[in-house]
Amino acid sequence: MLLQRIFASALLLACVGLALMAWPYQAAFSYEPVGPRAFPLLMLGLMGLGLLYMLFRPTPLVHSEEDPQLDRPTLIKIAACTVLLLIFAGLFEPLGFILSSILIGIPMARLYGGRWKLSVVVVTLISVGLYLLFDKAMDVPLPLGLLDVLEN
Secondary structure, three states: OOHHHHHHHHHHHHHHHHHHHHHHOOOOOOOOOOOHHHHHHHHHHHHHHHHHHHHOOOOOOOOOOOOOOOOOOHHHHHHHHHHHHHHHHHHHHOOHHHHHHHHHHHHHHHHOOOOOOHHHHEEEEHHHHHHHHHHHHOOOOOHHHHHHHHHH
């Protein structure tokens, strides 16, 4: 229980720091009515409320025998996911949404037991589909990166 409270305290401090950094942000232009800082502040606020609950709840969380154990293979998967997401964030602008999603999505699918051919097909279709959904249907611009030559 002490470790849960220490974790909640540390993450709550991180949320407060991030909220202080996000509060003064003003974009030169805004394509949404509430501005670009509303989403991060809302997410940090909701996360902070959950962490306050974790910090001050009277009883500890009780795990059942059906809950997955935090053993070495699970921790390795968590670390691999974190590294893949950091790589995705770094490649998002230079490679573009579609290529970076494919490049990161296939190892992510394989990490959780996907077969090679099915992983490649599904990740490619989802990447292209999400790009079309966001960029064309919802008018949220996503970078094309190296595939920029395909755009009109």
